Amino acid sequence: xxxxxxxxxxxxxxxxxxxxxxxxxxxxxxxxxxxxxxxxxxxxxxxxxxxxxxxxxxxxxxxxxxxxxxxxxxxxxxxxxxxxxxxxxxxxxxxxxxxxxxxxxxxxxxxxxxxxxxxxxxxxxxxxxxxxxxxxxxxxxxxxxxxxxxxxxxxxxxxxxxxxxxxxxxxxxxxxxxxxxxxxxxxxxxxxxxxxxxxxxxxxxxxxxxxxxxxxxxxxxxxxxxxxxxxxxxxxxxxxxxxxxxxxxxxxxxxxxxxxxxx
Amino acid sequence: xxxxxxxxxxxxxxxxxxxxxxxxxxxxxxxxxxxxxxxxxxxxxxxxxxxxxxxxxxxxxxxxxxxxxxxxxxxxxxxxxxxxxxxxxxxxxxxxxxxxxxxxxxxxxxxxxxxxxxxxxxxxxxxxxxxxxxxxxxxxxxxxxxxxxxxxxxxxxxxxxxxxxxxxxxxxxxxxxxxxxxxxxxxxxxxxxxxxxxxxxxxxxxxxxxxxxxxxxxxxxxxxxxxxxxxxxxxxxxxxxxxxxxxxxxxxxxxxxxxxxxxxxxxxxxxxxxxxxxxxxxxxxxxxxxxxxxxxxxxx
Ligand code: SF4
Ligand code: SF4
Numbered sequence: 054x055x056x057x058x059x060x061x062x063x064x065x066x067x068x069x070x071x072x073x074x075x076x077x078x079x080x081x082x083x084x085x086x087x088x089x090x091x092x093x094x095x096x097x098x099x100x101x102x103x104x105x106x107x108x109x110x111x112x113x114x115x116x117x118x119x120x121x122x123x124x125x126x127x128x129x130x131x132x133x134x135x136x137x138x139x140x141x142x143x144x145x146x147x148x149x150x151x152x153x154x155x156x157x158x159x160x161x162x163x164x165x166x167x168x169x170x171x172x173x174x175x176x177x178x179x180x181x182x183x184x185x186x187x188x189x190x191x192x193x194x195x196x197x198x199x200x201x202x203x204x205x206x207x208x209x210x211x212x213x214x215x216x217x218x219x220x221x222x223x224x225x226x227x228x229x230x231x232x233x234x235x236x237x238x239x240x241x242x243x244x245x246x247x248x249x250x251x252x253x254x255x256x257x258x259x260x261x262x263x264x265x266x267x268x269x270x271x272x273x274x275x276x277x278x279x280x281x282x283x284x285x286x287x288x289x290x291x292x293x294x295x296x297x298x299x300x301x302x303x304x305x306x307x308x309x310x311x312x313x314x315x316x
Numbered sequence: 317x318x319x320x321x322x323x324x325x326x327x328x329x330x331x332x333x334x335x336x337x338x339x340x341x342x343x344x345x346x347x348x349x350x351x352x353x354x355x356x357x358x359x360x361x362x363x364x365x366x367x368x369x370x371x372x373x374x375x376x377x378x379x380x381x382x383x384x385x386x387x388x389x390x391x392x393x394x395x396x397x398x399x400x401x402x403x404x405x406x407x408x409x410x411x412x413x414x415x416x417x418x419x420x421x422x423x424x425x426x427x428x429x430x431x432x433x434x435x436x437x438x439x440x441x442x443x444x445x446x447x448x449x450x451x452x453x454x455x456x457x458x459x460x461x462x463x464x465x466x467x468x469x470x471x472x473x474x475x476x477x478x479x480x481x482x483x484x485x486x487x488x489x490x491x492x493x494x495x496x497x498x499x500x501x502x503x504x505x506x507x508x509x510x511x512x513x514x515x516x517x518x519x520x521x522x523x524x525x526x527x528x529x530x531x532x533x534x535x536x537x538x539x540x541x542x543x544x545x546x547x548x549x550x551x552x553x554x555x556x557x558x559x560x561x562x563x564x565x566x567x568x569x570x571x572x573x574x575x576x577x578x579x580x581x582x583x584x585x586x587x588x589x590x591x592x593x594x595x596x597x598x599x600x601x602x603x604x605x606x607x608x609x610x611x612x613x614x615x616x
Pocket of ligand 2: 336425473559561562572575576577578599601603604605607609
């Protein structure tokens with residue numbers, strides 16, 4: 054068996070099967086040894102089963118996000134972890150749609166996925182999780198995840214690198230030895246930066262340790278926007294896909310991340 | 317800013333009580349201005365005022381030494397409260413020290429925030445990789461609701477403080493406590509968001525505190541009942557983990573207490589260092605009942 058040296062990590066897909074398809078191609082074109090999906094396959098976008106079909110067709114291993122946990126246990130909401138009433142209003146629309154449109158067999162399959170996974174890449178021990186190592190829906194944003202706290206999480210979990218998603222904005226902070234956090238961002242919606250592309254991450258181990266590459270993914274976002282409208286999803290969601298600015302789930306953003314966005 | 321909730325007596329009730337475990341110190345509070353405040357709100361649960369010296373101001377040395385300990389322990393976030401934090405002369409140095417190692421919030425009544433203060437806060441925020449949040453509380457939607465509680469003329473001064481922050485590009489979180497009936501409604505919310513926009517905040521961040529405070533006030537008015545305690549109660553692991561005291565502590569000039577709510581309860585002082593307080597705490601106070609029943613958290 055060939056050594057695994059290059060792995061792609063896909064963050065929240067949120068039913069954006071068009072971006073998922075483009076990301077899988079981009080990852081393969083870059084010669085990855087493996088692709089991992091870090092949960093939240095459905096949400097926000099149209100036709101949730103299409104993303105699951107793609108993951109299964111390509112044999113992509115995955116871990117559960119809060120969506121998979123909720124869908125597979127017939128929960129009444131997504132447990133996204135929002136606290137604001139407007140955020141929760143839109144989160145509920147997204148969850149109800151996704152719940153209704155996800156097939157029973159896929160829901161059951163989601164429940165069979167692990168909640169975390171471990172990988173070794175070069176000399177680094179990776180811990181893959183959706184939110185944080187201790188909580189599936191904990192938000193690790195760049196501006197509220199301080200270095201001492203990262204060290205505490207790594208020590209508590211015997212890991213060198215936490216690879217996570219859940220926030221929807223990619224970032225990383227790693228020390229000289231490469232220890233730290235890589236939040237791989239999301240394929241499901243843009244990074245609240247006024248651009249329509251979405252992101253995933255590739256980690257490559259080499260002579261200088263494990264390097265991170267954040268990969269921008271262009272896809273047919275107009276088509277996704279049309280399909281979302283056809284499916285009756287909120288105009289606010291469609292606007293995000295078309296403009297690259299978040300219009301919902303804003304109150305959970307820390308001050309710095311909020312200030313970079315339009316709304 | 318200590319208008320979090322009205323609380324019944326701070327003497328422990330009788331009986332056997334569940335103990336909350338310390339799951340990991342995520343949130344460290346600083347009672348940085350002690351109980352000294354420039355206002356004297358009627359609902360202040362620790363009765364802060366210009367002359368209440370029950371808790372002293374913290375010194376810069378005290379704060380930095382707790383910060384050093386917090387760094388070793390991997391604390392995630394810092395909150396500064398009082399009294400009124402801006403009454404502390406070293407407050408900017410304290411913010412700077414905290415922002416060097418983690419995201420930081422200050423709970424203030426806002427009336428001391430003039431243009432110069434706002435500029436310094438903006439510079440501190442810019443210089444840090446971490447988020448800096450200024451949280452300002454208002455009681456209701458205008459002077460008619462706010463001033464009877466916070467003092468004559470305070471609504472206008474609070475609003476001036478918010479506008480000063482907006483002018484330098486800082487975006488405070490505004491907490492509205494529900495004292496008037498429409499605060500929780502969509503119309504009330506919209507009206508307040510419009511007010512914040514008119515003050516120059518393009519992305520209003522509004523948090524409406526739920527009705528729990530009113531419920532708690534009613535409880536207080538009724539007086540303390542024995543059943544309003546966790547005596548004999550069994551809390552599940554998840555319920556205990558949901559209490560803020562499973563992951564927070566508050567440093568005061570006189571030592572480290574279990575949580576921001578109980579700083580007037582001598583039995584809630586847990587030690588001189590943070591490390592010494594990383595142990596379970598028995599939930600003996602009627603305030604603990606309120607926390608559990610209402611899902612209260614000071615960090616909003
Ligand atoms: S502003 Fe001062 S008096 Fe009013 S609630 Fe806050 S600490 Fe108490
Ligand atoms: S008052 Fe609330 S936060 Fe404080 S110890 Fe009791 S339950 Fe915990």
